[in-house]
Amino acid sequence: MTIQFKKVNKRFDQKVIFDDLNLLIQEGERVLFQGPSGMGKTTLFNLFLGFEKVDSGEILFNGKLLDYSVIRDLRQKVAYVPQIIDLGQGLVGEVIEELMSFQANAGLTTWQEQLPLLLKQFLLGLDILNKKFPTLSGGEKQRIALIIAILLQRKIFILDEPTAALDTALKQKVIQYFSERKDTTLLIISHDMEWQQLDRIKTLNLAK
Amino acid sequence: MKTPDISWIGLLFMILLLAVPLAVDYWLRLKMAKDVLVSVARMLVQLALMGVFLEYLILWDSLALNILWFFVMVFAASHSAIKRNKLSFRKFWKPIFGAMILAVAFSVLYFNALIINVKDLFSARFFVVISGMILGNSMKGIIIVLDKFYTNIIKEKHQYFYRLSMGATKHEALRPWVQQSIRASLQPIIATTATMGLVSIPGMMTGQMLGGSTPMLAIKYQMAIVLVIFVAMVLSVVLALFFSIRVVIDRNGIVNTLD
Numbered sequence: 001m002t003i004q005f006k007k008v009n010k011r012f013d014q015k016v017i018f019d020d021l022n023l024l025i026q027e028g029e030r031v032l033f034q035g036p037s038g039m040g041k042t043t044l045f046n047l048f049l050g051f052e053k054v055d056s057g058e059i060l061f062n063g064k065l066l067d068y069s070v071i072r073d074l075r076q077k078v079a080y081v082p083q084i085i086d087l088g089q090g091l092v093g094e095v096i097e098e099l100m101s102f103q104a105n106a107g108l109t110t111w112q113e114q115l116p117l118l119l120k121q122f123l124l125g126l127d128i129l130n131k132k133f134p135t136l137s138g139g140e141k142q143r144i145a146l147i148i149a150i151l152l153q154r155k156i157f158i159l160d161e162p163t164a165a166l167d168t169a170l171k172q173k174v175i176q177y178f179s180e181r182k183d184t185t186l187l188i189i190s191h192d193m194e195w196q197q198l199d200r201i202k203t204l205n206l207a208k
Numbered sequence: 209m210k211t212p213d214i215s216w217i218g219l220l221f222m223i224l225l226l227a228v229p230l231a232v233d234y235w236l237r238l239k240m241a242k243d244v245l246v247s248v249a250r251m252l253v254q255l256a257l258m259g260v261f262l263e264y265l266i267l268w269d270s271l272a273l274n275i276l277w278f279f280v281m282v283f284a285a286s287h288s289a290i291k292r293n294k295l296s297f298r299k300f301w302k303p304i305f306g307a308m309i310l311a312v313a314f315s316v317l318y319f320n321a322l323i324i325n326v327k328d329l330f331s332a333r334f335f336v337v338i339s340g341m342i343l344g345n346s347m348k349g350i351i352i353v354l355d356k357f358y359t360n361i362i363k364e365k366h367q368y369f370y371r372l373s374m375g376a377t378k379h380e381a382l383r384p385w386v387q388q389s390i391r392a393s394l395q396p397i398i399a400t401t402a403t404m405g406l407v408s409i410p411g412m413m414t415g416q417m418l419g420g421s422t423p424m425l426a427i428k429y430q431m432a433i434v435l436v437i438f439v440a441m442v443l444s445v446v447l448a449l450f451f452s453i454r455v456v457i458d459r460n461g462i463v464n465t466l467d
Contacts, residue, residue, distance in 0.1 A: 050460040051369050068459045076375035086367040088384055104375030152374065 001027040001062060001077075001156065001185060003048065008057035010043060017043050020057070023204075030186040032195050035206035041189045042083060044206070045158055049080065076104045079149035083160040083189075085141045092136070092144060093129030099148060111151045118147045122173060138165035146174060156185045163192050211419045265332040274332050278339055282308045285347040289448075293354045295465055303451030304350060311443035312342050319436045324429075338433070341412070345437045346444035349393045353445045354452065356389035358465050365463075372461045378453075381461055386449065393445045397438055404434060 005023035009016075017040035025031055033041045046052040047059060050071035059066045061074050087095045100111050116126060122143045128136070136144065142165045149157060157178070163171045171194050178186060179198050188195055195201065214222070226248060233241045265277060286304040290297050316339040320329045329335065361368055361382070371381040379386075404410060412433055416426040457463050 046369075049369070049373055051372070051462065053462075071460050072375070075373055078373065080370070080373040082366060082370055082373070084366045086364060086370065088364075088367055099371070099374055102371075102374055102376045102380050104377075158373075 002060070003185075003187075004058075004060040004063075005044075005047075006058040006060065008047065008059065009055045010040070010047065010052070011055060018057075025185065025187065028183075028185055030198055030201040031188065032198075032201050032203045033187070033189045033206060034191070034203055039206040041206055042160055045080075045160055045187070045189070049075065049078070049158070077154055078156040078158050079152045079154040080158045081142075081145045081149050081160060081162045083164075085145045087133045087141075087144070089132065089134060091129065092131055092133050095133055096129075096144075096148060096151075100151070105152065108151065108153060114151060115147070118150060121177070122147060123170065139167070139170065142166060143170070150177075155183065157187065159186070159188045159190070161190055162188065163190060163194070168194075262332070262336065265336055269332050271330050274330050274335050277332075277336055278313075279309070281340060281343055282312060285343050286350075289347050289350045289354065292351050293358070295354065295358065299455060299465070300354075300452055303455050304354075304448050307447035307451050308343070308346055308350070308444055311346060311440050311447055312339050314443065315342055315436045315440035318439075319432065323432045323436070338436075341433065342437050342440045345397065346440050349397070349441040349445040350448045352396075353389045353393035353449050356392045357385050357449060358456070358463070360388065361385045361463060362465070368461075368463075378457060378459070378461055382453065382457075389449065390445055394442065397441055401434060401438065404430075410434075 003023075003025040005021050008018050008021040008023075010018045010021075021044075033044065035041060043052065047054055048061075048066075050066060061070050064070045066074070087099075090098075096115070099105070100108055119126060119128065124140065124143055124147075128140065128144070133141070133144075142162060146159075146162055149159075163174050166174065171192055175194055175198060178184070186198075186201075196203065226244070229244050230241055232238070233244065261277070265274060283305060286301055286308055287297070289304055290300045316335060317329055319338055320326050320334050324334070326334050364385075368381060368385070410430050413423075413426040413430040416429060417423060421429075456465055
């Protein structure tokens with residue numbers, strides 16, 4: 001598995017976000033993206049996930065140009081935790097069930113057994129499943145999104161500020177979890193310094 | 209029994225009724241006189257033109273002309289449904305026009321062929337008149353469905369992108385907005401259907417009874433037309449939404465209602 005950005009240019013109106021950006025991420029790498037707000041960290045993820053288009057340049061996934069079929073394949077291989085977490089209006093349990101019912105997730109047969117264990121691991125009670133998603137606190141939403149990402153059993157994690165709303169103890173729990181997942185590729189945007197404790201982590205600063 | 213004619217003097221008395229709203233406007237200083245006069249004038253001109261057209265359509269009763277008229281009406285309705293939502297006409301006209309053509313043609317032909325069983329399915333008296341009645345309602349449904357769907361999916365794009373990021377197919381990812389917008393577009397007609405005959409006498413029935421039909425006959429027509437209008441609306445709304453999704457949302461799920 002490789003992710004490659006080749007001479008990627010992207011601007012919004014007049015503001016240049018990326019000017020000939022080159023980037024190569026190999027399987028199993030752990031990359032922490034840093035840099036002040038507005039430097040295009042989230043845009044980088046959006047381009048990779050196919051939510052935005054490059055102005056010029058190429059993005060390659062496993063050496064293949066991101067076209068329709070590659071994007072579809074990629075979206076079935078990544079677990080994404082967005083910065084703004086909106087899972088709709090329903091009950092948390094129903095929302096998770098619906099996401100797990102997508103065709104792409106049909107192979108997941110053990111998520112129902114794993115869910116209570118993960119809730120416990122991240123200090124959430126089972127009762128949260130019967131709460132409406134919008135009523136959750138920021139920290140609860142963040143942990144639910146992380147749990148869903150883990151339930152998907154994918155090998156590439158794309159995490160956009162995944163611990164911003166968590167207290168120190170919880171941040172440690174999340175980082176602890178990922179430090180044990182040595183089989184995964186991690187792309188993380190975070191202002192939390194704690195992520196730097198992760199061994200083998202590479203910090204990339206997008207500020208020029 | 210025939211419908212009594214309205215004489216020139218009758219028409220004069222009709223116009224004289226405007227004195228009531230104008231007096232209220234003057235008395236309460238509503239400053240609505242201009243709006244009232246403009247909208248009444250529009251109504252008079254539009255209906256007069258419609259009257260002239262229908263008069264000739266029914267007189268000539270030509271198949272080609274009836275169908276042409278049908279297309280023109282559907283095009284006008286699609287145009288106003290798109291403009292009301294401030295959507296790109298260039299992008300939306302084909303899906304909306306196509307959806308309305310299919311939905312309305314199916315419903316009016318079903319009504320003519322199977323419910324009232326007329327010989328000439330395309331005769332102006334039935335085809336043009338009934339499709340006109342169906343069209344207005346379909347247009348209202350399409351206005352609501354497009355508004356709800358595209359406004360909400362853009363407003364809630366974080367949720368939509370999240371679903372896509374999981375590898376959802378386009379239709380899996382769109383499901384909540386498809387459900388919400390179709391529900392919202394059908395709710396008004398479901399509510400009116402439930403109160404039908406409770407207080408007011410529906411317009412079509414009134415017309416038929418003034419024309420000399422018995423109440424039972426008028427009611428049978430009314431029931432049939434309510435159901436046909438409802439079905440046409442369901443079809444219009446669903447087809448318009450799915451046809452437009454094909455054009456507006458690309459294969460990667462990116463929504464682009466502009467250009």
